[in-house]
Amino acid sequence: MNNFEFKNPTKIIFGKDQIQKIATELPNDAKILLLYGGGSIKKNGIYQQVIQALSGFEFEEFGGIPANPEYSILLDALNVIKTKKITFLLAVGGGSVIDGVKFLSSAALYEGIEPWEILSKRIPTVKGMPFGTVLTLPATGSEMNSGAVITRAETKEKLTMGGSGLFPVFSILDPCVVASIPERQIANGLADAFTHVLEQYMTYPINALLQDRFAESIMQTLIEVAPAILKDPSDYKAASNFMWSCTMALNGLIQKGVPTDWAIHMMGHELTALYGIDHARTLAIIAESHYTYNFEAKKKKLAQYAERVWNITEGNLEAKALAGIRKTTEFYQSIGIDTKLSDYIDNYEGTAEEIARRFEERGMTGLGEHKSLSPTDAENIVKMAY
Amino acid sequence: MNNFEFKNPTKIIFGKDQIQKIATELPNDAKILLLYGGGSIKKNGIYQQVIQALSGFEFEEFGGIPANPEYSILLDALNVIKTKKITFLLAVGGGSVIDGVKFLSSAALYEGIEPWEILSKRIPTVKGMPFGTVLTLPATGSEMNSGAVITRAETKEKLTMGGSGLFPVFSILDPCVVASIPERQIANGLADAFTHVLEQYMTYPINALLQDRFAESIMQTLIEVAPAILKDPSDYKAASNFMWSCTMALNGLIQKGVPTDWAIHMMGHELTALYGIDHARTLAIIAESHYTYNFEAKKKKLAQYAERVWNITEGNLEAKALAGIRKTTEFYQSIGIDTKLSDYIDNYEGTAEEIARRFEERGMTGLGEHKSLSPTDAENIVKMAY
Numbered sequence: 062m063n064n065f066e067f068k069n070p071t072k073i074i075f076g077k078d079q080i081q082k083i084a085t086e087l088p089n090d091a092k093i094l095l096l097y098g099g100g101s102i103k104k105n106g107i108y109q110q111v112i113q114a115l116s117g118f119e120f121e122e123f124g125g126i127p128a129n130p131e132y133s134i135l136l137d138a139l140n141v142i143k144t145k146k147i148t149f150l151l152a153v154g155g156g157s158v159i160d161g162v163k164f165l166s167s168a169a170l171y172e173g174i175e176p177w178e179i180l181s182k183r184i185p186t187v188k189g190m191p192f193g194t195v196l197t198l199p200a201t202g203s204e205m206n207s208g209a210v211i212t213r214a215e216t217k218e219k220l221t222m223g224g225s226g227l228f229p230v231f232s233i234l235d236p237c238v239v240a241s242i243p244e245r246q247i248a249n250g251l252a253d254a255f256t257h258v259l260e261q262y263m264t265y266p267i268n269a270l271l272q273d274r275f276a277e278s279i280m281q282t283l284i285e286v287a288p289a290i291l292k293d294p295s296d297y298k299a300a301s302n303f304m305w306s307c308t309m310a311l312n313g314l315i316q317k318g319v320p321t322d323w324a325i326h327m328m329g330h331e332l333t334a335l336y337g338i339d340h341a342r343t344l345a346i347i348a349e350s351h352y353t354y355n356f357e358a359k360k361k362k363l364a365q366y367a368e369r370v371w372n373i374t375e376g377n378l379e380a381k382a383l384a385g386i387r388k389t390t391e392f393y394q395s396i397g398i399d400t401k402l403s404d405y406i407d408n409y410e411g412t413a414e415e416i417a418r419r420f421e422e423r424g425m426t427g428l429g430e431h432k433s434l435s436p437t438d439a440e441n442i443v444k445m446a447y
Numbered sequence: 448m449n450n451f452e453f454k455n456p457t458k459i460i461f462g463k464d465q466i467q468k469i470a471t472e473l474p475n476d477a478k479i480l481l482l483y484g485g486g487s488i489k490k491n492g493i494y495q496q497v498i499q500a501l502s503g504f505e506f507e508e509f510g511g512i513p514a515n516p517e518y519s520i521l522l523d524a525l526n527v528i529k530t531k532k533i534t535f536l537l538a539v540g541g542g543s544v545i546d547g548v549k550f551l552s553s554a555a556l557y558e559g560i561e562p563w564e565i566l567s568k569r570i571p572t573v574k575g576m577p578f579g580t581v582l583t584l585p586a587t588g589s590e591m592n593s594g595a596v597i598t599r600a601e602t603k604e605k606l607t608m609g610g611s612g613l614f615p616v617f618s619i620l621d622p623c624v625v626a627s628i629p630e631r632q633i634a635n636g637l638a639d640a641f642t643h644v645l646e647q648y649m650t651y652p653i654n655a656l657l658q659d660r661f662a663e664s665i666m667q668t669l670i671e672v673a674p675a676i677l678k679d680p681s682d683y684k685a686a687s688n689f690m691w692s693c694t695m696a697l698n699g700l701i702q703k704g705v706p707t708d709w710a711i712h713m714m715g716h717e718l719t720a721l722y723g724i725d726h727a728r729t730l731a732i733i734a735e736s737h738y739t740y741n742f743e744a745k746k747k748k749l750a751q752y753a754e755r756v757w758n759i760t761e762g763n764l765e766a767k768a769l770a771g772i773r774k775t776t777e778f779y780q781s782i783g784i785d786t787k788l789s790d791y792i793d794n795y796e797g798t799a800e801e802i803a804r805r806f807e808e809r810g811m812t813g814l815g816e817h818k819s820l821s822p823t824d825a826e827n828i829v830k831m832a833y
Binding site for chain 1 (some may be wrong): 448451453454455456457459461463464654656664665668671672684687691692695
């Protein structure tokens with residue numbers, strides 16, 4: 062097990078009828094900016110619950126943060142923060158809204174020239190404007206971590222940011238919100254959370270027995286609840302386990318003391334930046350070819366995963382490892398997610414080369430747990446995913 | 448799954464050669480009281496490492512906090528805190544030292560008449576004096592939770608306290624410390640952590656799938672590393688997994704959203720208060736009879752535990768549940784811990800009645816996950832454990 066540091070100060074408020082608790086978590090003298098996405102919260106009743114909870118507080122609103130939170134739109138929100146002298150941000154939405162608010166939390170206190178530098182220069186945020194979240198879409202884990210991914214359409218870039226100052230002060234997780242999420246988004250949430258676990262697990266054995274078992278536990282739970290939640294998103298039992306699993310998949314716990322990969326995300330981000338494919342689906346596109354390409358380096362963990370998560374008992378280590386890859390692809394497909402780039406776009410030729418070129422340009426020359434994957438390796442992997 | 452709130456702000460610093468990091472975690476202007484136990488830290492080199500890290504800081508020392516931290520001794524430490532105007536406490540030790548320091552953290556800011564009221568009146572501590580810990584004995588989880596158990600010899604009482612203000616600011620977990628722990632204490636740590644998980648798991652199914660799997664993961668890991676760590680406590684691989692499992696067993700995570708029992712602890716505490724039996728061993732004494740006495744209420748979880756943790760595949764639900772109880776007893780015995788009260792003391796007659804009398808006197812009339820166990824039930828359970 063590697064040395065590690067772990068601190069996660071976010072207060073989670075989980076369960077039915079918890080949205081009203083916003084009122085007890087907000088500082089009394091806060092000047093709040095309520096931020097949300099495309100307006101689905103106005104149809105499913107969440108907006109009304111939030112407004113009711115904010116009764117008595119001074120607040121402004123900023124709606125319209127899109128999926129893959131867009132830099133130019135966030136700059137408009139930043140302007141509101143500055144002109145209205147906002148002191149507390151409240152994100153009501155899924156990972157995109159929360160990530161956007163994390164950028165704003167950092168940018169609001171940033172003293173450099175242009176806030177894009179936080180992303181382009183990878184400046185960690187030690188102190189941000191405090192913010193809370195009301196999660197409306199289980200998937201990214203952003204509600205209990207300190208990372209964010211921001212998109213800039215102008216340059217077709219999608220970059221990551223983070224820092225110890227970017228944990229939400231509180232996050233309200235009411236599994237009832239799942240009932241109104243479209244099936245496509247639920248499938249995305251399942252695939253996203255599942256792949257988050259894979260990225261922190263599918264590397265090489267390092268004798269972190271508990272972290273391995275926790276990771277396997279999250280994947281087993283997602284597999285168990287997937288059919289139920291897709292069949293009936295108002296099934297509270299399935300929804301609550303789905304929601305808590307997504308949070309635990311990326312709140313820092315299972316990555317402590319172990320190597321992590323994240324190459325699937327790096328390649329997937331480019332597919333979203335280039336073609337607008339849903340984030341979770343880009344992960345499903347890349348996973349199989351990434352694990353096949355890096356089979357030798359990952360086969361021990363692939364076999365352990367096949368045995369423990371998928372109950373594969375037959376065959377030698379290699380056979381089990383291959384079964385692990387196959388089961389992963391089948392899982393994505395079982396929840397309605399296609400796993401080849403050609404399932405999503407017709408003109409995919411040149412994609413791999415373009416991604417390799419971008420990685421080269423940004424100096425991303427050592428991806429994966431061994432920091433050994435070159436842009437050429439990424440090119441090969443993406444080609445296998447056509 | 449039940450509604451829950453979860454927040455754990457403790458910063459964990461885990462791994463080899465981490466004790467020196469005390470210096471970067473302490474406030475520069477702190478006036479520190481370094482607290483420890485019977486002096487084993489002076490033999491194993493930990494004391495020297497701590498003193499080196501404290502170079503440049505203003506600090507006082509208070510040694511001699513005993514196992515089952517004793518109120519009258521803690522009052523002496525409280526006197527030092529007040530007279531020396533201490534602002535930060537540093538616990539270097541196991542659960543007893545850390546629990547004692549939690550009491551001091553609370554008592555230092557307590558404005559009532561007598562600090563014992565914090566325990567006798569169950570006053571939650573919302574704000575305590577800040578403190579950090581260097582863990583020298585994996586077992587209780589106190590390094591990452593906000594609870595403590597304090598003993599008062601004068602009245603033969605052992606009571607619990609806690610509150611959101613009693614999380615350590617930081618805890619340093621260096622698995623190398625395990626190498627110098629006597630076998631008896633390692634066995635105690637294994638049994639203590641294992642029973643902590645049982646108390647939060649062995650109740651009734653409530654569809655908290657992930658919490659169940661996390662709890663099972665901790666127990667599986669403890670079972671896996673027990674032989675290795677008892678054979679060779681300098682085995683870093685085993686020590687690191689042992690240490691992290693003990694912390695995760697009682698840092699609040701696995702109890703969120705599920706019913707918890709804790710009746711074994713309530714009865715066990717009395718055996719320590721009455722006879723001075725090691726805490727972990729009192730849990731091993733009570734567990735089998737508690738689960739046997741409450742078999743009907745717990746048999747579904749007992750069977751799930753038998754299947755998943757002990758790989759019991761034969762028999763119906765009752766048979767598996769019984770096997771689960773048997774396996775638990777065998778596990779305690781496998782690590783050298785006797786499981787009957789008569790293994791520890793000769794004059795045990797009257798113990799059950801005395802414990803029932805105490806519970807009655809304190810109004811502890813509804814123990815267990817259903818708050819249904821009366822003092823008479825406790826009397827019956829303890830008698831079965833003779």
